[in-house]
Amino acid sequence: MxxxxxxxxxxxxxxxxxxxxxxxxxxxxxxxxxxxxxxxxxxxxxxxxxxxxxxxxxxxxxxxxxxxxxxxxxxxxxxxxxxxxxxxxxxxxxxxxxxxxxxxxxxxxxxxxxxxxxxxxxxxxxxxxxxxxxxxxxNPYLAQLGPEPDSNQFSGPHLAAALKGRRSPIKTALLDQRVVAGLGNIYVCEALWRARISPRRLAHTIVGKRADALAVAVRNVIAEAIDAGGSTLRDYAGADGALGYFQHRFDAYGREGEPCRGSSASGVCAKLISRIVQQGRSTFFCPDCQR
The missing domain is CATH 3.20.190.10 (MutM-like, N-terminal)
Known part of the structure; x- marks a missing residue:
């Protein structure tokens, strides 16, 4: 979708x-x-x-x-x-x-x-x-939506407050449009990889620097995807018929079994991207980089 x-x-x-x-x-x-x-x-x-x-x-x-x-x-x-x-x-x-x-x-x-x-x-x-x-x-479709990722209202403190008390995994919490508007499976996986946060981590633990890092990752991945015209996986095309290109930049989504591109002071990550299912949706992540 x-x-x-x-x-x-x-x-x-x-x-x-x-x-x-x-x-x-x-x-x-x-x-x-x-x-x-x-x-x-x-x-x-x-x-x-x-x-x-x-x-x-x-x-x-x-x-x-x-x-x-x-x-x-x-x-x-x-x-x-x-x-x-x-x-x-x-x-x-x-x-x-x-x-x-x-x-x-x-x-x-x-x-x-x-x-x-x-x-x-x-x-x-x-x-x-x-x-x-x-x-x-x-309006029932719009009334409960959270802030846009590029808005002044979206930040680390907003995320921490919106996730307070939630014991669901952060991956599923970010798909709740009341937390942040417009995110779906692809860009949640990508943002969590960039922020080095495990999709299994409980949402209420996303506070402080971790929340700040995740907010920045969400904002950046959305901005970069817009610049690339979105991601074309199956049916999507722009109004002019052009296909999106961001799928060629995926670091996590759809890369099960491929080497992680993460790096640290000790060198390039040697782990393979894993796939799990959360609430019926595929989640892609690095079990080593993301904690």
Missing amino acids: PELPEVETVRRGLIPAMEGRRILSAQVNRADLRFAFPERMAERLTAVQVERLDRRAKYLLARLGSGETLLMHLGMSGRFSITADDMARQPGDFVYAAPANPAHDHVVLEMEGGVRVTYNDPRRFGFMALFDTAQEAQ
């Missing part, structure tokens, strides 16, 4: 096509995805301007001139694509994903300026919702 860096990459790709443009027409091709589409969604979007395109955690938020916000979640295989007469790809600049099967084009937005934005989702785990922007603080 796309995590924060992938969703942020999609947001940045959609901005030129959507921000400041009116939706001339909206086409909704089925009744539901994971959940039912909002009532009269096509009608409520038609002739409305997209004033701004935001992101919160793993949600895209289109701020509409009607006073509503269109919330969009990519699920496992959701993907936006942009087509326009005046937009051409530059050969050789990127590696592009295979074209999406048009049979799974579930929402099509015809934008001002001859731009078409299409939402395609073969597995249909994504969803969309419309809500009154003024009521965002009460």
